[in-house]
Amino acid sequence: MSGTDSVSRPPDGAGAPGGPGLAQVRRLATPIPGPRSTELAKRRVNAVARGVGQTLPVYAAAAGGGVLVDVDGNSLIDFGAGIAVVNVGNSADAVVDNLTEQARHFTHTCFMVTPYEGYVAVCEELARLTPGSHDKRSALFNSGAEAVENAVKIARAYTGRPAIVAFTHAFHGRTNLTSALTAKARPYKEGFGPFAPEIYRVPMAYPYRWPGGAEACGEQAAGQVIDTITAEIGAENVAAMVIEPIQGEGGFIVPGAGFLPALTEFCAAAGIVFVADEVQTGFGRTGDMFACEHEGIVPDLIVTGKGIAGGLPLAGVTGRAQIMDAPQVGGLGGTFGGNPLACAAALGAIATLERENLVDRARLIERVALPRLRALRDRYPFVGDVRGRGAMLALELVGTGPPTPGQVAPPPDRGVAVACAAEAHRRGLVLLTAGTWGNVLRLLPPLVMPQHLLSEGLDLLDEVLSDIARHH
Numbered sequence: 001m002s003g004t005d006s007v008s009r010p011p012d013g014a015g016a017p018g019g020p021g022l023a024q025v026r027r028l029a030t031p032i033p034g035p036r037s038t039e040l041a042k043r044r045v046n047a048v049a050r051g052v053g054q055t056l057p058v059y060a061a062a063a064g065g066g067v068l069v070d071v072d073g074n075s076l077i078d079f080g081a082g083i084a085v086v087n088v089g090n091s092a093d094a095v096v097d098n099l100t101e102q103a104r105h106f107t108h109t110c111f112m113v114t115p116y117e118g119y120v121a122v123c124e125e126l127a128r129l130t131p132g133s134h135d136k137r138s139a140l141f142n143s144g145a146e147a148v149e150n151a152v153k154i155a156r157a158y159t160g161r162p163a164i165v166a167f168t169h170a171f172h173g174r175t176n177l178t179s180a181l182t183a184k185a186r187p188y189k190e191g192f193g194p195f196a197p198e199i200y201r202v203p204m205a206y207p208y209r210w211p212g213g214a215e216a217c218g219e220q221a222a223g224q225v226i227d228t229i230t231a232e233i234g235a236e237n238v239a240a241m242v243i244e245p246i247q248g249e250g251g252f253i254v255p256g257a258g259f260l261p262a263l264t265e266f267c268a269a270a271g272i273v274f275v276a277d278e279v280q281t282g283f284g285r286t287g288d289m290f291a292c293e294h295e296g297i298v299p300d301l302i303v304t305g306k307g308i309a310g311g312l313p314l315a316g317v318t319g320r321a322q323i324m325d326a327p328q329v330g331g332l333g334g335t336f337g338g339n340p341l342a343c344a345a346a347l348g349a350i351a352t353l354e355r356e357n358l359v360d361r362a363r364l365i366e367r368v369a370l371p372r373l374r375a376l377r378d379r380y381p382f383v384g385d386v387r388g389r390g391a392m393l394a395l396e397l398v399g400t401g402p403p404t405p406g407q408v409a410p411p412p413d414r415g416v417a418v419a420c421a422a423e424a425h426r427r428g429l430v431l432l433t434a435g436t437w438g439n440v441l442r443l444l445p446p447l448v449m450p451q452h453l454l455s456e457g458l459d460l461l462d463e464v465l466s467d468i469a470r471h472h
């Protein structure tokens with residue numbers, strides 16, 4: 001049921017088409033959700049499996065810059081960027097131009113059948129942009145999860161070892177192997193097992209909730225990780241350690257100082273492939289091109305996705321040539337991996353990131369937003385922690401009671417996070433939650449978001465928290 005009577009076109013004046021030219025204003029034309037979104041939600045119930053979640057009940061019609069316009073003509077401030085994907089904004093000019101140009105020439109040949117330049121060019125860009133000056137190779141895939149799986153395959157092929165080490169609060173995807181790497185049971189794992197074997201979980205250095213305190217967190221957690229690997233798993237059995245340099249879905253956890261360097265040093269000495277999952281943190285999001293740079297660490301393999309291609313499905317594994325070249329010829333691939341349209345979009349997105357200095361823009365977003373978030377923490381007792389880097393910032397919301405046994409911080413309060421997000425949505429602010437306990441509000445604006453929208457979004461967040469505080 002599409003065509004001329006489609007409800008997916010915004011009403012006149014709603015601002016379509018999208019892209020950077022879209023009016024950069026918040027505007028509520030109807031209650032959220034409006035009638036057209038409500039109509040689509042009814043169709044959805046009978047067509048889409050209920051297991052596929054949704055954050056906001058509004059249906060998108062156009063997006064660009066810092067706004068998302070729905071089918072009822074509401075223009076919302078976008079603090080989500082499609083979960084850290086449209087760092088360069090929706091329908092960025094260079095992405096659209098490259099995409100349409102490529103679409104006119106060919107849409108698919110399969111890189112494993114007859115290769116094409118775009119794939120090679122993206123791999124060259126990945127070698128140039130990722131940390132480390134060593135000789136690198138890349139392989140391209142369709143999703144972050146698929147790329148993480150391939151990083152594990154590559155590390156096993158290289159080391160001949162079975163075990164993989166992952167962390168508490170980790171998220172690496174929803175396929176069987178990556179579900180095994182992912183920490184949180186509900187909604188990701190419950191009912192979906194059994195999961196892939198030989199996955200071992202060790203503690204993430206989570207400063208806010210570390211029993212020994214934030215100061216000691218990095219060093220103590222690294223000590224525990226190394227001891228567990230050495231004494232219980234056996235370092236000689238471990239192919240790879242897979243870690244997000246700043247955890248995303250787990251709650252924007254920035255590991256305690258010294259944690260990541262201690263782990264890379266240990267892995268290098270033990271012959272363990274250190275895999276940085278930069279799917280959420282990559283491409284300028286944290287104020288560096290990659291989050292590892294801030295720590296001064298050079299991963300053996302780096303997994304990218306999300307922000308790489310301005311919204312087209314593309315992901316990659318990049319790393320040391322001798323590790324990447326360990327799998328036999330034909331051992332890596334897939335029908336669509338490194339699709340020509342996605343590669344063309346990626347080259348446009350990367351050019352945009354560099355031309356518009358969007359890595360610096362992420363730092364500017366931090367400079368503007370972080371002090372305001374800290375002021376919220378000082379004002380509202382249910383804001384327990386403020387953290388993050390660049391345009392990847394979060395508030396951890398907590399109850400006011402005593403810490404749960406074994407915890408140093410107050411108990412997580414998912415209810416208040418859900419209430420804040422829902423209230424933000426009603427006011428026209430796309431705001432996402434995260435966290436093992438679902439109690440984290442996360443800010444992931446497109447890096448191109450204009451200053452006035454960033455400020456207005458922060459004002460709205462403040463209003464929301466003060467409203468919630470009154471009823472709390």
Ligand code: PLZ
Nearest residue numbers: 143144145171172173244248277279280
């Ligand atoms: N690694 C660090 O953040 C995806 C997941 C959304 P895919 N994060 C958003 C959801 O609820 O499924 C992610 C990530 C990190 C891997 C992935 C997986 O990337 O492209 O979603 O497969």
